[in-house]
Amino acid sequence: MTTRLPRRRLLAAMSGTALACAIPTGWAQAYPGKKPIKIVVPYAAGGSLDAMSREVAARLQTQLGQTVVVENKPGAGTMLGTQTVARAEADGYTLLIASSSFVSATVFYRKPLHKISEFAPITQFANDNHMIVVNPAKVPVSNLSEFIAHVKANPGKISYGTAGTGTSPHLEGEEFAQLAGIKMLHVPFNGSAPGVTALVGGQIDAMFDAYTSAGPHVQTGRLRAIAVLGANRLIELPSVPTVAESGYPSYVRGAWDGLLAPAGTPPDIIDRLHAAMAHVLKDPQLLAAWAKRGLEPIGSSPAEFSAFLQQQLAINEKLSKSLGLQLD
Missing domain, CATH: 3.40.190.150 (Bordetella uptake gene, domain 1)
Structure with a gap:
């Protein structure tokens, strides 16, 4: 048997339902459920x-x-x-x-x-904060000037990895290459971790990356940091200068x-x-x-x-x- 509400009660019930759906506040107050x-x-x-x-x-x-x-x-x-x-x-x-x-x-x-x-x-x-790191076994340089000279001596042959195409490290690399007048081969990965693994393993030569992911390998000597991209040196790497300190004062990334x-x-x-x-x-x-x-x-x-x-x-x-x- 179907129970029918009087028209007035039905409209009131529908109105109340619509009002409850229209106001998210009560629902949001229960967040998170x-x-x-x-x-x-x-x-x-x-x-x-x-x-x-x-x-x-x-x-x-x-x-x-x-x-x-x-x-x-x-x-x-x-x-x-x-x-x-x-x-x-x-x-x-x-x-x-x-x-x-x-x-x-x-x-x-x-x-x-x-x-x-x-x-x-x-x-x-x-x-x-990001930095430029190299595999010292493949790229035997100690600072940014030596790195630029090495890339210029091997145009288009030195590869740099990033966390992916269009990511900030990729753009940092492209911008720096244009600023320094060098040509490098970009190798994108699906994040920092696989890129760092490839760098440590010698599949790529360098990387624009965050200290968070590459730093531990720098500390063990498997990678070498040659420049910090930010405005200040890193607490954990006080001897590594910034790119701005290394001759490119407009570059702070x-x-x-x-x-x-x-x-x-x-x-x-x-x-x-x-x-x-x-x-x-x-x-x-x-x-x-x-x-x-x-x-x-x-x-x-x-x-x-x-x-x-x-x-x-x-x-x-x-x-x-x-x-x-x-x-x-």
Whole structure:
């Protein structure tokens, strides 16, 4: 037997249902529920950003009282994993750990797989110092000047690896090659870890990479750091000068790291995640570990991060014109 509601009661019930669906606040207040939160890292496991992501995820789990898992999804110059998050439900349960390539990919690729507008910024949580490292058995140089001379003596034969095509290390390498008037062969990998493995094994000659991933091998002597790309020398490598100190004062580069959600994620969920990240970035153990790896904590607000992304977009558009670089 079917029970029919009077028209007035039926309309009231429908109105209440529509109102509940239209207001996300009550739903967001229950965030996070029992569903695990997934953080997508668009690089292979074992690299600099992957290590940072797992450190952040472990602490976010404590702050949110909910399971937080990291999923590595490399490919297409970081755009594969990025696109996955753009297409995910905007409920706060699928997030993206992004780096500088998040913006550069939208500029340097002819057909990018994502747009900045498809994401809701949460926070820029760090800046990551990069450096130029070589395999000393293949490239017997001690400083940047010797490296440039070596490359000029072997035009087009010296290879440099990066975390992927269109990533910040790739652009750093292209820009430096243009500035120094040298020609190198770019070899992209799906993240820092496989690139460092290839460099240690002698499959490539050099690498533009973060201290986080290449640093341990520098400390053991298997790799040699010849220049730091940032404005300051690294605490762990005080004898290694910056590129700016080595004769190229205009060249100061590095990468940023941030957390984003799909566009349309309710503001109160964004605020909840930002507040949790603010606590994460106060962890003294984390800060001490990052300082040793040349990482600078930031902790910007969603609005500040949004403005920063637009600034980075303008910088990349200018760089695209100067390099004349377009990727398929």
